[in-house]
Amino acid sequence: MKKFMVLIVTLVLAFSLIACGGNSTAAKTNEKPIVIATAEFNGDFYSGWTNSSYDNDIRILVWAFGLIEDTPEGQIIDSPLVAEKKVSDDLLTWTYKLVKGAKFHNGEALTASDVKFTYEFYMDTKALGDTGGTSTINDYVEKIDIDEAANTVTFHLKKASYTIDTAVFGYYIFPEETFKKGAKEEGLTVQQYVKKNISKPIGYGPYKMVEYKEGEYVKLEAFKDYLGKAPAIKEVIVKVVPSETELDQLMQGEVDMLTQQGQAEKIDAVKDKPGFAYTNYYRHGGGTIALHCNFGPTALTEVRQAFAYVLNRPKIIELFLGQYGIASNGPYSKNDWVLWDDDEKNLIGTAAVGKFESTLTSYDILDKDGKFDEAANIAKANELLDKAAARTDGDYAKLTGNAKSGYLWEGKPLEIKVTYTPFWSDTYNLVFNEAYVSKLAFKVSLTGLDWPVMYSHWTGDTEEERMYHAFVGGVSYVLKANPKADYGTKLIMPWGQASSNNVMFSGGSSYTPAEWDQLLDDIENANPVTGRDEYRANWRKFVVAMNKEVPVIPVYSNNYFDFFTDKLENFHTNALWRWARALPNANWKK
Known part of the structure; x- marks a missing residue:
């Protein structure tokens, strides 16, 4: 066992020397390897099995x-x-x-x-x-x-x-x-x-696989017969680095690049340090809270809206991201071309609010200093619940009470039960602290669950009793969205079976289920050659409905930073162009 451990240490030291550019021949020819920090791979480098973004970076380098x-x-x-x-x-x-x-x-x-x-x-x-x-x-x-x-x-x-x-x-x-x-x-x-x-x-693609060491690294080398421009950097090492040590390894030169950093303590530690450069961009996706739209009080549009108003998104961003985050008001990112009019192309990817986005409802009422106005948001939530409680048709008959005495659902105190993975415990307990919740005219309860258990409740794929209304998670967007794949009514299954439409949304108060499916069909079936404007118009109708009905509350989108040694040049990433896309065009400074 002792000999085995010595061998491991020797290999690690050898790897560190290579990673730091210890190969003198490579250094002389300006062909030293670049070392990229990554989270652990699954090792599934052919598509069709697991869908890890870290594995996908390797696929991009290998195929492009x-x-x-x-x-x-x-x-x-x-x-x-x-x-x-x-x-x-x-x-x-x-x-x-x-x-x-x-x-x-x-x-x-x-x-x-x-x-x-x-x-x-x-x-x-x-x-x-x-x-x-x-x-x-x-x-x-x-x-x-x-x-x-x-x-x-x-x-x-x-x-x-x-x-x-x-x-x-x-x-x-x-x-x-x-x-x-x-x-x-x-x-x-x-x-x-x-x-x-x-x-x-x-x-x-531009790089071919040389070696994969499970749990440690992938080594690749430039492919001389690549159809595109041959990469200037001839060797790439993608190294598995724990999040706890990734910043130290970057600062000490053990890795040359650290990507998609979103938390202030890491960003601020590197951003202005000599020897480093960075690109930054808004994430094409973000953190969300998903609400079940066919269960209990969150089946009512006004209840979902009321919850959105009392959710202090600015505080969540401050606690989790510091200054490096932004909130949106629908299922889109700042990088979606459909969000912008044709004369706003220069705004794509920026924090600007375009003409269409300005028409959407923000569920954050801010005071004159730009801070979350607690009293105003609570008052707006109560206004919506009073409006809903005044109705007696359908499920509205189950909602009674008022802001002073408290709202009831089927005769019991109205309660929205939120669940999350333990990672989010501190943030959400600080947001929905006892002092704040006591000011609400309804209850908000928080329960932490391990991811597989929470996800089974989220999708309905469980034999356990249905009990939760809201689920803390996240979403990534694609270049061309087909919302029918996530929100078609046929994807809603009986409890106990997994629903791909995991918010169980079928149009809310904006559309009948048939009308909702027709809108999704219209988005999907736009002409792939000439239907650009048609697609954008219908996609915007979808976003308007999602904004009004809030089956999903977009909580934040990170302002990501990719940090790298300033010895690298011609390296340009953005939300749609990850490091693996940008690397083949980069080179070492001479």
């Missing part, structure tokens, strides 16, 4: 694109694999002609046959599911034809939606010959073969 790619501005364009594209008038036939000379990291040529193989790999959901993988590609693709001589692949689609490009054409391509040969030699299906080798990805 499928038949489409995104830009730093969040636009979707044809990738360098595509020489030509044709789309039929009915939008159901998409033909891609591939460029010549594309190669996988193992030297195998990338052809139309590899594309067909990859998609059929995911379309075989039985074989994929047997390995724990999933794919929705069969929802969109009917069949695939190829012309090997012309190097073209034709997709015959079942439907054409506005998000068809991101739903279908972003899949990373696999080397057919290598996978089939390996699977045959080992007596496996190709899905089993990939699962077995899931930590040894073979792509065609």
Whole structure:
């Protein structure tokens, strides 16, 4: 055991020397490795199994694109694999002609046959599911034809939606010959073969995998036959670093980059230090509170609105993020182009409030000093509850009482039960402290649960009695949103079964369930080629409804900082362009 421990220490010391640029040859040629700090990987470096963002950073370095790619501005364009594209008038036939000379990291040529193989790999959901993988590609693709001589692949689609490009054409391509040969030699299906080798990805992107050490690091090197511009930095080490020591390791030069920092104590420790540079941007997502819209008092729009008013979001941001956060008033981020009018493009990603956003209701009433006005917010909540208590139709008959004596639900004190993971205990108990809650005309109770238990209550996938109304969580947004995938009424299941529509929202007081589903259909079915303005108009109707009905309260969006050594240049990240996207364009200063 002692010899084993000495060996580990020796390896760690050797790794530290490499990470700090101890390789003199590399330093002389300005090709020293860059070391990026990361949280721990799952090691699933092929898509379709787990969905860790840290694994995905490695995938981006290894593949970079499928038949489409995104830009730093969040636009979707044809990738360098595509020489030509044709789309039929009915939008159901998409033909891609591939460029010549594309190669996988193992030297195998990338052809139309590899594309067909990859998609059929995911379309075989039985074989994929047997390995724990999933794919929705069969929802969109009917069949695939190829012309090997012309190097073209034709997709015959079942439907054409506005998000068809991101739903279908972003899949990373696999080397057919290598996978089939390996699977045959080992007596496996190709899905089993990939699962077995899931930590040894073979792509065609700017960097190829050299070594993966579980729980420690990934090492990659530049791919000389990359279709794009060859990376200037020839070696990348993505190192697993505990959050408790990540700042120290950055300051001491053990890592060169620390990304997506949102908490004031870490940001302030580095931001103005000599030797470091940074980029900063508002997160494309954020912290939320989700409310069940078909259970107890939160089934009423006015109750959800009242809770939103008494939720002190400025205090949550101050406690959790310091000055590095912002609150929004709907399911969007500052990086969504649909949030802005065409003449506001220069505001995308900034803290500015555009014309559309200014029409939305803010549930934070602020005083003349810009602070949360406690009395005014409580008064507004009571006004809404009085209005609801005056009604006697449907579930409104269950709400009685008034601000002075307290509100009742089915004859008992109105109570909104909030649950969160232990991580949020201090913050939410400070916000809903006893002194503050005593000023409310209804109860707010807080319960901490481990994530799996809380999530089962959140989605309804539990045999336990239903008891919670609000759930503290978070959300990430995508480049092209299809809200039907999260808010369609058919996704609401009976209690005891998981609901993908996990807020159980079906239109509230703004839409009937049928009208709500129609709006979601209209968003989904906008023309993927010409429907940009149609999509934006209907998406805004969706946001207006979500803002009014508050099935989800957007609590904060981080102002993230990516910190890195100032010896790095031409490195530019934003909310839509993570470090793994930006790194291939960066270089060491000479």
